[in-house]
Amino acid sequence: METDLIFNHGVDLPGFASYPLMKTAEGRELLKGYLKDLIALGKETGVGVILESPTWVANRDRGAALGYASSELKTLNQDAIAMMATVRSESDHAPTVISANIGPREDAYAPEAQMHSDEAERYHSEQISALAETDVDVISGYTLAYPSEAIGMVRAARRFGLPVVISFTVETDGRLPTGESLEEAISEVDAATDSYAAYFMINCAHPEHFSGVLEDAPWMQRVRGIIANASRCSHAELDEAEELDDGNPTELGVQLSEIRRRFPHIQVLGGCCGTDMRHMKQIVAASRTP
Template sequence: MTRSPLPQGKLFLTDSGLETDLIFNEGVDLPEFAAFPLLAEPEGRQRLRAYFLRHVAVARRAGTGFVLEAPTWRANPDWGARLGYDAAALATANRNAVELLADLAEAYEGTDMPLSGCVGPRGDGYRPDEAMTAEQAQSYHQAQVEVFAEAGADLVTAMTMTTVAEGLGIARAAARAGLPSVVSFTVETDGNLPDGTTLADAVAAVDADTPPAHFMINCAHPDHFAERLSGAWTERVRGVRANASRRSHAELDEATELDAGDPDELARECARLREVLPNLAVLGGCCGTDVRHVAAIAAAL
């Protein structure tokens, strides 16, 4: 097994829409849209292992690296409290998540597989309803990031960020813990963050304070942001985890059935992003996607 601290130098795949895949395709009940409670039981851990191994197999066939992203998007104090997790229980869950991925990575030689500690937003992933300053965000997320560092994660990824302040706070928390960070913003159908900030301004604001290793975009269809990708700042965007659906976040919130889109069409859209994102190196899926979409992306690239 080869571990690199950051996905650099070649193409890396990552996984797809973990929560939507488990809920809609496998019939798993995930209260509060949280996958991390599955770590508490052998059956749940096995289900997570099987999910990741399906995706790792795609990367190995394609000859790419693979970013192992911890299933900890909801494993923070506010969401944890709704699920009955106190600080100690959350720390155990976050530690177990990294250890699960480390065990998976140990089984493979010759595949670059960095371990990423996933930090999700304090509030809803679609709405900036928990407005924090960067200082408050750092304080809020620091404990989770510290557990990732202690457990042996290679980096921290702030996923589905709806505001600059929260993304910056997590970048600061990672720097304090001695880990490189990735900040991944989500956008609405107009290509802007939910609070109206442009991607260009968001990248510039974080870079001016605590530059992460790179930026990503996730939880949006390429059609929603492709036309906004111009300027020198796009060199800092190295990853995309796209939604299968072209629906807005509000429409997805109300959906009772999965919109899996067309895996081949999504793959072509992701491949075209390389024309406007010169350093694009990490590709995977988000809501509505599964291993079929990641396999299609690998084939298209």
């Protein structure tokens, strides 16, 4: 959503944060339009829809860097879910799931320090506690770079009785930015949380960055979603990009459908950096082709 807003709609998003758009009528309409487009695509093609909230970096440290106090962040987190619930109520498409999207405390691609899982639980409980008071269906921790932060998120979600999905990001070698393999990261999170996470995903990487490390193994059964970049660029290259690299929508759809054919248990497909509704339409079309 954020790269679409920045590059295709000309919206300035300091800190890559979309939740400040909740503060204006124009911003809310942009967000509603994005959600409605996804629901319309799901209804047209007969697939379920997971709506991700604009709250990825609406946590204390990332918010403070933009001048937001904890009390205002709580309000914006809750207002975002309320807006999504309204949009869902205006549609008769089912299933439409409201996912509260939460992100890492530090830079997703290059965290300067790694929190212990206990610290991560305390930190992310602040945002999750606010979201627990809303109509959210699931907490989704996106673009995570190391296991202990994911463990903290899972434990925090469990404290508040919410389902949780964990999505790791990987570099061009298919390993997390902090060096762990997907197998190591998923196994560590599951071992520390009694496998509480509903499932795991991979996001913010091009299929060619990770398809080679996916294997027919027990840990792979825990991976149920792929939210891929359209761009083949590394994270460092994406950080410095001044123009959108939107890749090839048709190719991305085919690549994700091929992964799903290899691993039929993968049920969630979507687009991350560089994608928009063109990519989403191709992903649906390709994944539904026999």
